[in-house]
Amino acid sequence: MLKVENVVKEFDGFRAVDELSFKIEKNTITGLIGPNGAGKTTTFNIIAGALNLDKGEVYLADQKVNDYPAYQIARLGLARTFQIPRALKKMTVIENLMLVPNGQSGENLFNSWFNRSRVKKEEAANYQKAYQTLEFLELTHLEDELAANLSGGQKKLLEMGRALMADPELILLDEPGAGVNPTLMNKIAENIIKLKERGKTILLIEHNMDLIMNICDKVIVMSDGRYLVEGTPAEIKSNPEVLKAYLGEKTA
Structure with a gap:
């Protein structure tokens, strides 16, 4: 459904995304996690066409979309939400x-x-x-x-609804659980699972590890703009590289 190959994005000489590569399979829920500043939202912006990449390639359902504007990528079946809801x-x-x-x-x-x-x-x-x-x-x-x-959680649900109205095949969710109370968090998690049951593919950024561990089929970890590791939630939870990235320890 989605393929990111050797993507680079720099801002005034700083590499926010550094030779990043990963694949997302159709009809799965994939978490994209990493410490603050890892480059996750920048990656979303590149995939959705909000930012031009400096190097690399992005494919949506085998179609190269590097130079496509955001509206054209949306018409190919991609929708996204934002960390801060943008309802009217x-x-x-x-x-x-x-x-x-x-x-x-x-x-x-x-x-x-x-x-x-x-x-x-x-x-x-x-x-x-x-x-x-x-x-x-x-x-x-x-x-x-x-x-x-609306409350913060209700605005997140409305944001998800706006994405669904576009009939997307791939949905990018940017921190759907941020600032949401536990009751609405459970509702959001249930809705994401229902989207998969409807045949949708979901890629989400999230700092709530309970949400990631409970709903994701696969988790991809970024650190300092780079791909670090991927695996099942259970594998990621116990991976020493992931713990080092989050705790700020230096690898030997």
Whole structure:
């Protein structure tokens, strides 16, 4: 589903990502972990097309996407969330979801005046899809609530819903559990597992090791912008290289 090969990204001579390579298999949940400053979010930005890489290659479903803009990569089936949710605060929850589908007829002024039946039919379909997404996330009771009024955890769920409205095959989740209370954390974990059951592929950055250990099929560890090691959650938990990276010990 995703292949990263020898990727390098520098900022003013500092290598934030250094010859990074890894693969993500289809229909899996993979955790991308590492100490603060390891280059995880920079890697996400490169994969999603928000940053241009300096060297290396990125493939999405065997298609090279190095030079593609973010919108084009999104249309190939990739969606992402952000560590700080980016919902439109002055719009309702359902409106935030209905805004996502690409190429809506109502965005064209001509259609708004002369193809109103087409626009109305399309908006009805978008509403139904958005409501089904809220049912999946168990947020239907907040359908008409302004996004600004949601709790931190609810905003994370809405962010996930916005990603789902794009019908992605690969979903990048940037710290979905950050700042979330235990109850909503469990709900987020359940939803991620349900996404896999629906055939989706998930790559997530997360510092909550309980979440990583409980839901991931594989864990990839980064340190200082480099690939360090990968394995099952159990293997990573007891790997001495990983412990050294997190504790700041120097390898012999």
